Amino acid sequence: MTALNRDCLWEIFTNLEHDKKSLHGALLVNRLWCEVAVQFLWRKPFRFLYTCSKFCRCSEQKRRMKVKKFLATLTTILAHKHTASSVNIQDLIIWTTAPLTTFAYTDFIRHLDIHDLVWALHDGVEYLRSQRFLMDFQCSSKPFFSEITWSTSSITWAESLFQKMACDLCRLLVLYCSNLSHLSIDMVNTKWSEDKQRCTSLPSISFWITVNEIPNEILLIPTYTGSQNCLSQLVEFTWGATHWTSNFLDALSKITHHLRKLVIDMSNFGRDESRKDAKRLSTLIKVQNCLQEIKFIKCKFRILPSIMEGLRTQAKTLRIFYFQGIVKDWSIFSEVKHLTNLREIIFSHANFQCNEVNMIEQSYFPHLTKLSFNVCCFRDQTILPELIVQHSGKTLRTFTLTRYYYPEHNFIPQVITTVANYCQNLVHLEIYVDRREFQQLMLLFASCPLLEKVKLTGNPDVADELFLRIANQELSNLKELFIDAQWRFCAKSLEIFIVKSRAPLKSLVFRYSPDFSDAHLEVLFRYLKEHLHRLHIGTDKRFSKGFLEKAKETIVDFRYKLNGQVHEPVWL
Incomplete structure (x- = not known):
């Protein structure tokens, strides 16, 4: 390996x-491994700063001591790089106690999350304040703090210092992080939290959002000197701020034209959103040259209509459309139907409250390979996925x-029958099934011989009938089967x-x-x-010691949980 x-x-x-x-382990193998690993560790340093193992x-x-050391390293690098007078590097001198680094780590930064940056500065200042470090500097009246408002309250002084350092650090980052490709204001950090990677010592995300907002000094990033060089090559942007910032969106729209992925997440927005600022997001969409994926959360x-106005301008390049949320008195398909080059359409936890049928009947996606509806509510007996499958199911590989x-x-519903009739090239299937639809599912297996991966969900039931019916079909390509339902069936x-x-x-997984x-x-x-390489089982029965030992010896990935334990979120 070496x-x-x-x-x-x-x-x-x-x-x-x-x-x-x-990656940390790879640093210690040899110099070459270190040189490569360190680039990955510094791709998104602010996010890694708060990434921990599960249940840390x-x-x-x-946590704050670790942040202080990180900021010392970062500002040391920036101090050695900086020679211009546009930023007073001495405002950050309290951090620059680290020795000169082996690598210019800022050259490796690809991902900058503004929310993580705010947390880092907040933790750093709080650490110094807890150590009475700031009080010592306040009493010494150092000249490079002349612009900070002095107060008898160390907390107020710390807040002033925080704002000043936030401004200076952001100015330096846009000057010297010319390889930035991902920018985000990810207030929710959904994926991060789901993966249990978020440091457990952090307050709950909702608490942070309601108590603290992102300072304007940080939201002015696209307006600082050097932002054209830093942000012009962005390929991914996640907008999840809790309040609108018109200047931020206007400035970003002027310099960022090569986004391939855009995520608009309003999970924590209040009721003060404005249509004018929504149009600014629409402008950001319109000015992109090659937008390929867009997510609305x-x-x-x-x-929503004002934001989505820009979608038609991306009809030639857009490949993935994701939507999560409620649609009320307006059809999102009024815009989606124009995106004829889509490869993937994904709806999650969506409540369709408007009549979408007429819109979908006019829609045709000749290149569609993935269609997903996850926990959705439909207004009437017309199940929307059926209509899309009837028009565009021939190319579907995942449903x-x-x-x-x-x-x-x-x-x-006749969704399963519709998929069987129109999706002969299907490879991956995840679907909800109840007893009344067992016959339809048998037809689907007979009509889709290329199926490789199947996940079935449903209400508690007896599934012997289903297994016996499916057994009549030759499934020569089926490699993965996931039963995510409380189904009883005998060994025979x-x-x-x-x-x-x-x-x-x-x-094989039996949830x-x-x-x-x-x-x-x-x-x-x-x-x-x-x-068999993977076997996960949740059951009421206790396996004998001999069978358990044999399973562990012969199956690479074997997991077994008794009833009462299977609902732990980490086991599957």
Whole structure:
């Protein structure tokens, strides 16, 4: 491994770019490994600053000490680079106690999150204040603090210092981070929190948002000298601020024209949003030359039409459209129907309150490969995914329709039959199924011979009938099966399904199958021992010691949880 060249190491570390622990270990192998690993560690240093292993035990003081050391390193690099007089580097002199660094780390920064930057400065100032460091500087009346408002309250003085340093640090970052490709104001940090990577010593995100806002000194980043060089090559921008900043959006629209991904997240917005500023977001969309992916997360329906006006200008390049939230008295398909080059359409937790049928009937997406509706509510008996599948299902490779709702309980949807009739090239299927739709699912398996990955969800039920019906189809490509429903089935039904379908299963997950027992395990060992690499089981039954040992020996990724433990979020 140590003999690998730089290009090989780069490919390997690309797969580890979110694994801070592994990257830190790589620093100690040799100089080449160190040179490559350090570039990944400094790609998004402010985010890594607050990235911890799951359920970390960091204290507030330990976190702030780590931040102080990081800021000392960062400002030392900037101090050695800076020779111009546009920024008074002495305002940051309290940090520059670190020795000259081996690498110019600022050259490696690719991702800057403004929310993380605010946290870092806040923690750094609080650490110095807790150590009475600021009081000592205040009493010494150092000349480079002449612009700071003095007060008998150390807290007020610290806040003034925070604002001053925020302004100066941002000015230096835009001057010397010319390789920046990702900019975000990610107030929610959804993915970060879901992955349990956020340091547990931080206050809850909602608390931070309601108590502190991002200082204007930081939101002026696109207006500072050097921003043209720093922000002109951005390829991804996430907008999730809790308040509108017109100057920020106007300045960014003038210098950033090469975004490939734009995320507009209003999860924590109040009720003070304005249509004028929504049009500024629309302008940001319009001025892009090659926008390929756009995400709308909980955007307010009052201003959503104004923001989405810019979508038509991106019809040639836009490939991925993601939407989460409620649509009220307005059809988002009035704009989406013009995006005929879309490859992926994804709706999550969406409530369609407007009649979308006429819009969708006019829509055709000839290149569509992925269609996903995750936990959605439809207004009437017309299930919207059916209409899209009827017009654009021929090219679909992935179809997802998890839990969904419609007005009448006696109505039996025909979505599964529609997918079977129009999506013969389907490879990946995730769908909600109840007993009334078992026959439809059998038709789908018969009509889609290319299926490789299937995830089934549903209400608690007995699934023997389903396994026996599917067994009549040859599933020669099915490699992954995930049952995310509380279904009961006997070992004999499972055996018939495996033997007759001839599915070369490599991955099996039974999220919670109450009756899964030693007899079921024996079937899997007998027929799938040469193929199965992943087996996750949640059950009420306790496996015998012999079967557990055999499973651990023969299956690379084996997990087993008894009822009462399976609902722990970390086990699957």
